[in-house]
Amino acid sequence: MARPIIHHRTPEFSAVLDSARERMRPLFGTRQEVLLLAASGSGAMEAAVTNLLAPGEAAIFVNGGKFGERWGKLLAAHGMTGHEVKVEWGRAVRPEQIHEALRAHPESRAVFMQASETSTCAIHPVNEIAAITRRGEALLVVDGITSVGVFEQKMDEWGVDAFLTGSQKALMLPPGLAMIALSDRALQRTARNRTPRFYFDLNRELKAQRDEHTTAWTPAVSLIFGLNKSLELIHGETLPRVYERHRVMAEATRAAAPALGLKPIAPASPAPGVTGLLVPEGIDSGKIVRMMRDELGVSVQGGQDQMKGRLVRIGHMGYLGPFDMLTAVSALEIALARMGHRFAAGAGVAAVQERIARSV
Numbered sequence: 001m002a003r004p005i006i007h008h009r010t011p012e013f014s015a016v017l018d019s020a021r022e023r024m025r026p027l028f029g030t031r032q033e034v035l036l037l038a039a040s041g042s043g044a045m046e047a048a049v050t051n052l053l054a055p056g057e058a059a060i061f062v063n064g065g066k067f068g069e070r071w072g073k074l075l076a077a078h079g080m081t082g083h084e085v086k087v088e089w090g091r092a093v094r095p096e097q098i099h100e101a102l103r104a105h106p107e108s109r110a111v112f113m114q115a116s117e118t119s120t121c122a123i124h125p126v127n128e129i130a131a132i133t134r135r136g137e138a139l140l141v142v143d144g145i146t147s148v149g150v151f152e153q154k155m156d157e158w159g160v161d162a163f164l165t166g167s168q169k170a171l172m173l174p175p176g177l178a179m180i181a182l183s184d185r186a187l188q189r190t191a192r193n194r195t196p197r198f199y200f201d202l203n204r205e206l207k208a209q210r211d212e213h214t215t216a217w218t219p220a221v222s223l224i225f226g227l228n229k230s231l232e233l234i235h236g237e238t239l240p241r242v243y244e245r246h247r248v249m250a251e252a253t254r255a256a257a258p259a260l261g262l263k264p265i266a267p268a269s270p271a272p273g274v275t276g277l278l279v280p281e282g283i284d285s286g287k288i289v290r291m292m293r294d295e296l297g298v299s300v301q302g303g304q305d306q307m308k309g310r311l312v313r314i315g316h317m318g319y320l321g322p323f324d325m326l327t328a329v330s331a332l333e334i335a336l337a338r339m340g341h342r343f344a345a346g347a348g349v350a351a352v353q354e355r356i357a358r359s360v
């Protein structure tokens with residue numbers, strides 16, 4: 001990425017673009033074209049909305065946290081009707097809820113959801129929802145940010161119609177690049193959709209990237225170089241091993257919770273890319289996060305909205321390995337102890353180490 005920028009209308013750039021797009025396919029589990037957009041992940045979310053729906057049309061969206069809520073805001077911003085399926089924070093949506101929503105709102109043109117709701121550290125059952133949507137007219141649109149590259153996705157086999165992700169989570173890159181793949185029926189919908197759009201016109205982008213081996217607009221050249229390299233690393237490690245590494249990191253981190261007397265926010269459907277732990281009554285998780293970052297040099301996240309002050313989120317996706325979880329949990333222990341929480345010192349670290357030891 002530090003190489004001098006080359007011009008993007010060149011055979012040299014086209015070769016890198018083609019390679020990166022091809023290498024993305026197995027991460028989505030698709031043979032469809034993967035399109036790259038110069039945007040953060042939300043840009044691809046907006047592209048899905050404006051390319052697949054028209055103003056005045058209705059859709060169902062799963063709201064189980066901050067990112068699910070964003071689907072509702074995007075639909076409203078474009079004059080579409082969003083029928084909300086509300087999910088308690090930390091829970092997974094139940095397929096029956098989608099069933100019921102589709103029955104109540106049969107005019108819905110799509111279902112929007114997250115594969116992993118990063119704000120609540122929970123995963124939703126995309127395959128089970130897809131089994132419902134692929135039998136009807138409504139398309140299934142999945143935000144795969146913090147899922148794609150973390151655990152196995154089978155877009156084609158499950159029947160997901162639009163699948164998207166961004167550069168800065170599991171793909172180990174700076175922010176600024178988004179990826180989206182569309183099923184055949186989503187492509188047909190996009191081709192006929194009259195919604196005004198320009199920068200995120202996926203018809204135009206498909207034609208440019210598939211047929212002309214370039215992007216419609218000036219691409220994020222350095223990020224695409226970086227993507228091609230990070231995908232080389234991922235495929236070099238092999239996808240099964242990448243997914244296994246994430247599984248070990250997640251299980252090791254979760255193993256620390258009972259040892260420290262902490263409850264996970266999503267015990268029944270924990271996300272493989274990020275673990276959320278509820279801090280004990282009377283302790284402000286924001287202070288834990290700041291202490292870990294500013295005094296101990298370990299970066300984790302707190303909670304948002306209703307979880308502000310109550311949740312610590314430990315990310316374990318991308319350029320990290322199981323031993324990084326020893327560091328994270330060790331720093332968490334020190335911060336918790338300084339805040340007056342009582343537990344056997346080293347118990348969390350021991351639990352992490354025990355889980356790592358079983359996998360190597």
Ligand SMILES: *Cc1c(COP(=O)(O)O)cnc(C)c1O
Nearest residue numbers: 040041042067116118145146166
């Ligand atoms: C980070 C994240 C986003 C937001 O993407 P931006 O790149 O910040 O626009 C959307 N969805 C999920 C699930 C995320 O984790």
